[in-house]
Amino acid sequence: MSVVQELIPFNSACDDFIAGRYILADVKLTSLMKLISNDEKLADIVSSALKNYDFDKNFKNSIIDEENNMQIVLPTDDMQIIAYVFNLLYRFDNKIIKFYDFIGKYFLKPNETSGNEFQNFANAVIIPFKEAINNTYSKRHIIVDTNEYQNNYYNKIKGQIKLILADLDNYKLKMSDKEEFTMLLNALYSASDKNDKKTVFSLMIGLDYFTRYNKKLRNCYFAIEDCFNVN
Secondary structure (H helix, E strand, C coil): CCHHHHCHHHHHHHHHHHCCCHHHHHHHHHHHHHHHHHCHHHHHHHHHHHCCCCHHHHHHHHEEEECCEEEECCCCCHHHHHHHHHHHHHHHHCCCCCHHHHHHHHCCCCCCCCCHHHHHHHHHHHHHHHHHHHHHHHHHCCCCCCHHHHHHHHHHHHHHHHHHHHCHHHHCCCHHHHHHHHHHHHHHHHHHHCCCHHHHHHHHHHHHHHHHCCHHHHHHHHHHHHHHCCC
């Protein structure tokens, strides 16, 4: 099954909301949230985005006041968009924030009639969320059918890991961090050597977590991630 096929249920749920009726929006948001929580790969992406994410701080920073007309501006980074919007949808779904009051306050533009706020919200929030999920999912869960293609990117990963390990001392890591990072890289090398797709992607998520909080190693993660882009 291709990435596009795997994302059909999620994309359909987003499109159903975007094209839906104002009065049923809360029901469709609940359906979207259930779909995300029940899909292991989507849940992994969201979990990664949410790690140490401060929604309250980012929400305050997202509000702009244009002559007393309060508006919401989303971040531009895909993972930030995912974390922001998922937090927002979670609060809607659990009645922490009243959905209809919220969109009326932040998404009804001056001189617009009531009802337009729903479509404005869908365009400004749900569409970027859908695109961010699709972008991130495609990077993390490249599904291919041919052994030749798989061998190409598995071999590139193994080669990149060898380069990183050879240069690791230059990063001047704490011993505990060096040992943990080396263990992750060796496990990824072994999984790549076996063409073990499931384990490779699981370890990529682990490396993503690790390098987000060991920022001097972040370029190492990106170098390995680039191996999936086989021409």
